[in-house]
Amino acid sequence: MNNKKLLISFFIMILVLTGCTDKKAPVEVDDAISAASGQASSDSFNSADYEEDDNMAGPKEGTSAYELDWIEISYNGISLYIPSEWELVDYEDADMVRYQDTQSPDCIVLAYYNDPDISKEQREDAVLFGNALIDRGYMRQGTQKGVPAVNGSSVVFKAIGTLYIEEDPYQALMYYYPVGDYGIVEALFMHANDVDNKSDRSCLEMAISTMEVDDESVPEDSKDLGIQDLGTLPVTLLDNDEMTLTVTGVVEDRLTVSIANKTDEELNLSLDAMSVNGYDVDGTWIYDLSGNEFDSSLYTVDAGSEDEIYLTASDLDTYNIKELGRVGIVFYYYGSDYKTRFRSDYLLFDMADDYEQEDYMSYEPSDDVVYQDDKIMITYEGVMDNTACFMVQNLSNECFDVSGSKISIDGEYQDNMSSATVYSGNMRMMAIDDVEVESGMTMMISFSIKDSNGSRYSTDTYSVDL
Known part of the structure; x- marks a missing residue:
């Protein structure tokens, strides 16, 4: 005890x-x-x-x-x-x-x-x-x-x-x-x-x-929040009997990652989530195959091999991110039977000892608050590429999945597949995909919010002038 x-x-x-x-x-x-x-x-x-x-x-x-x-x-x-x-x-x-x-x-x-x-x-x-x-x-x-x-x-x-x-x-x-x-x-x-x-x-x-x-x-x-702070580079993300995964350095917007597969079979390393400087982003592995560069959320590590690949995000420009300060990552791997053998917590690490969140705030959300409670705040950010965009800010210590629902444009119901996973203290841009809009339209929207325990609640329906 x-x-x-x-x-x-x-x-x-x-x-x-x-x-x-x-x-x-x-x-x-x-x-x-x-x-x-x-x-x-x-x-x-x-x-x-x-x-x-x-x-x-x-x-x-x-x-x-x-x-x-x-x-x-x-x-x-x-x-x-x-x-x-x-x-x-x-x-x-x-x-x-x-x-x-x-x-x-x-x-x-x-x-x-x-x-x-x-x-x-x-x-x-x-x-x-x-x-x-x-x-x-x-x-x-x-x-x-x-x-x-x-x-x-x-x-x-x-x-x-x-x-x-x-x-x-x-x-x-x-x-x-x-x-x-x-x-x-x-x-x-x-x-x-x-x-x-x-x-x-x-x-x-x-x-x-x-x-x-x-x-x-x-x-x-x-609560087991599933969050670990690993400190500053270099950091070991995983070291067990099957795999060692280490982030050794950073070059511009890419992290260098060393991988060792200690088994006699292929292991598939999947990137599940990534954040940069408090913004949840679309992370990807970057690796060389036969002289060509590929990017994917899945990387296959050959049996007994030691590889070096890179980690970055495809949407850094969405948040005007020019420099990596703090990175968060969630990953897992599986073998030939497709059964997950290991899944990480949300792992945080810094590029330098003097990281301060406010120094890396490259995107400020708007003041147009559509919904807010003690855990989530959602602001309307405008129309980008004929798509309505909302910023979802997580005010809690838990992870939340947020999706748009019951959406209509000028009174006409619209199907959509919008969703955003937002980790503790982070924010993420959520685009209402598959719903083409223009400035001047009126959108009716509600939000479905699910916490890390699977509990779900829905908001009221709100009117947003696009």
């Missing part, structure tokens, strides 16, 4: 939720969890332990929850409803918050951990996720029973036990959700039973019944 996880766990355990073993007699525990030691046992769950979450539908009439106003809150990848009068307690030194009932000692504690050592496979299977939590010591001292479950489309691990806040025992329902690629949210619903002003628990039950995964609030550090 990483240092951040250990620090937060220690903070929570000491200052907020103290274990019960030194406060009361040991409790009978489930075989899978050891409450006496405060550590997760090595025993694992099996499919028989798996259950569907049986959350309530809402507050019952006559309960305290029924009389209150409720608000929705989001926390690092989950959302739930809580009474609007509950007070928020924020812990500055830990990724943790507490929502405190103002009429009883009941509370909800939410904590967030970043744990890249729990794999994607474990996060997608309720049983494997529960086992991983136990093996990595997430179970609190005082936990009595735990079971893998599912809430909607998300796996969740549920546990019960007795936890302490200061000297007071609480009955605790504990929920653990995997969020993003690396994150884990722990939700503790704490009911004080041995007090004079105890609640009827209906507020906690209502909050539990509304809890669900909230993709919009997933923290950036829990």
